[in-house]
Amino acid sequence: MLERLDQRPTWLxxxxxxxxxxxxxxxxxxAGARPYGYRLLAALEQHGPLSQADxxxxxxxxxxxxxxxxxxxxxxxxVERAPDPADGRRKIASLTRAGAAELRRLDGxxxxxxxxxxxxxxxxxxxxxxxxxxxxxxx
Amino acid sequence: MLERLDQRPTWLxxxxxxxxxxxxxxxxxxAGARPYGYRLLAALEQHGPLSQADxxxxxxxxxxxxxxxxxxxxxxxxVERAPDPADGRRKIASLTRAGAAELRRLDGxxxxxxxxxxxxxxxxxxxxxxxxxxxxxxx
DNA sequence: CTCATGTCAGATCAACTGAAATGG
DNA sequence: CCCATTTCAGTTTATCTGACATGA
Numbered sequence: 001m002l003e004r005l006d007q008r009p010t011w012l013x014x015x016x017x018x019x020x021x022x023x024x025x026x027x028x029x030x031a032g033a034r035p036y037g038y039r040l041l042a043a044l045e046q047h048g049p050l051s052q053a054d055x056x057x058x059x060x061x062x063x064x065x066x067x068x069x070x071x072x073x074x075x076x077x078x079v080e081r082a083p084d085p086a087d088g089r090r091k092i093a094s095l096t097r098a099g100a101a102e103l104r105r106l107d108g109x110x111x112x113x114x115x116x117x118x119x120x121x122x123x124x125x126x127x128x129x130x131x132x133x134x135x136x137x138x139x
Numbered sequence: 140m141l142e143r144l145d146q147r148p149t150w151l152x153x154x155x156x157x158x159x160x161x162x163x164x165x166x167x168x169x170a171g172a173r174p175y176g177y178r179l180l181a182a183l184e185q186h187g188p189l190s191q192a193d194x195x196x197x198x199x200x201x202x203x204x205x206x207x208x209x210x211x212x213x214x215x216x217x218v219e220r221a222p223d224p225a226d227g228r229r230k231i232a233s234l235t236r237a238g239a240a241e242l243r244r245l246d247g248x249x250x251x252x253x254x255x256x257x258x259x260x261x262x263x264x265x266x267x268x269x270x271x272x273x274x275x276x277x278x
Numbered sequence: 279c280t281c282a283t284g285t286c287a288g289a290t291c292a293a294c295t296g297a298a299a300t301g302g
Numbered sequence: 303c304c305c306a307t308t309t310c311a312g313t314t315t316a317t318c319t320g321a322c323a324t325g326a
Contacts, residue, residue, distance in 0.1 A: 001197055001198075001199070002178065002181050002182055002185060002197060002198065003185055004181040004184075004185065004246065004249075005178070005181060007269065007273075008249065008253055009159070009253055009256055009257055009265070009268065009269060009272070010159050010160075010162075010163050010249075010252060010253060010256055012268075012269060012272035012273060012276050013152070013155055013156050013159045013256075013272060014156060014159070014160070015199075015272075015275075015276035016152055016156075016272045016275040016276045017152050017153060017155075017156035018276075018316095018317090019275070019276065019278065020148070020149045020152045020153070020275075021149075021153070021292070022317095023149075024149050024292070025291095025292085028292095034291090034292090035291090035292040036291085036292070038292085039141065039144070039292070042141050042142075042143040042144065043141055045143075046141060046142055046143065051307075051308095052307075052308065053306070053307055053308080058140055058141060059140075059141065059292095060140065060292085061292090061293090062293065062294060062295090063307075063308070063309085064293095064294080064295085064308085064309070064310080064311095065291090065293070065294090066308090067308060067309055067310085068309090068310095087301080087302070087306090087307085088300075088301050088302080088307095089300065089301050089302070089306065089307040089308070090301095090306090090307065090308085091307085091308070107143070110143075110147065110149075113149060114147055114148055114149060117148055117149055117152075117275075118148055118275075119278065120274045120275055120277070120278040121271065121274060121275065125271050125274070126148070128267060128271065129148065129151075129268075129271045129272075129275075130146065130148060130151060132260065132264050132267065132268045132271075133148070133151035133152060133154075133155045133268075134146075134151060135259050135260060135264070136155040136158070136159075136256075136257075136259055136260065136268075137151050137154035137155045137157075137158065138259070139158065139258065139259040144292090149292080150292075153292050154292090157292085160315095160316095164315080173315085174315095174316085175315095175316080190283080190284095191283075191284065192282070192283055192284080200316095200317090201316095201317065201318060201319090202283075202284065202285090203284085203285070203286075203287095203317095203318080203319090204316080204317075204318085205284090206284060206285055206286085207285090207286090226282095226283085226325080226326070227283095227324075227325050227326080228282065228283040228284070228324065228325050228326070229282090229283065229284085229325095230283085230284070280326100281325105281326080282324100282325085282326075283323100283324080283325080283326095284322100284323090284324090285321100285322085285323090286320105286321085286322085287319105287320090287321090287322105288318105288319085288320090289317105289318085289319080289320105290316105290317085290318085290319105291315100291316095291317095293313105293314085293315085293316105294312105294313080294314075294315100295311100295312085295313075295314095296310100296311090296312090296313100297309100297310090297311090297312105298308100298309085298310085298311105299307100299308085299309085299310105300306100300307080300308085300309105301305105301306085301307080301308105302304100302305080302306075302307100
């Protein structure tokens with residue numbers, strides 16, 4: 001398209017991400033969920049009850065977004081919040097039974113998205129991409 | 140971080156893009172420019188004068204964003220707009236001398252960013268990444 | 279009539295900032 | 303006093319939507 005851009009890594013990353021993000025967004029929306037919420041459910045399942053600050057660290061979410069997203073999840077009874085008896089500043093969030101079920105449901109949605117995103121690639125290219133992106137993302 | 144996510148291609152793409160985008164954003168901001176503007180300048184240099192709709196197609200920008208970005212570029216005298224005598228709906232945008240100079244300046248900025256983004260990778264990984272992302276982005 | 283073009287207002291977020299209130 | 307936690311209000315960037323007026 002644009003000679004100046006279409007071989008620049010930053011541009012290619014942006015385009016690939018754009019496509020991946022669109023597929024993700026669309027699939028989650030169809031499933032009545034959003035990525036922020038999924039991240040938080042996943043963190044609570046993996047680590048057990050967490051303070052909101054810790055949840056933010058695990059999910060790479062800003063504390064303000066953790067707060068707002070937990071409001072939604074709590075309203076849907078997918079998580080519960082309780083004050084931390086050991087530290088008056090903290091609220092401890094934990095998964096409800098319904099939250100755990102929702103998480104498993106969304107796991108399936110996410111699996112399908114991976115396939116859709118990687119569709120243009122061979123198996124070899126997929127593993128190679130994952131390996132390289134891991135190096136890149138980790139920096 | 141999150142077992143459920145940290146090997147998913149969509150997540151890795153997002154993280155790699157986040158880093159790349161942050162570097163790009165920062166460098167352009169320091170240079171007093173923004174990516175949308177660069178894209179439009181690049182399209183006008185490559186294709187010559189363009190209607191706004193065509194400019195949007197070449198740059199993958201929405202026509203409303205083309206309109207707003209051209210307002211800025213025009214205010215800085217980097218582009219000019221004139222009505223298309225052959226089609227009363229269209230405005231034809233073209234690069235000014237100053238716009239061409241600005242584009243060359245930003246080319247340099249962009250070059251430096253590529254190096255910073257790719258720093259964690261070997262030469263072989265860089266070409267491999269470009270190849271795979273091209274397949275992915277092209278879909 | 280239908281479709282393309284340019285403009286505007288505004289909504290969204292796999293965001294971000296800053297500040298206030300509370301507590302360690 | 304200084305630092306951490308939560309919440310709220312508001313801002314920013316890149317995309318995108320919807321509506322409108324105009325003209326092909």
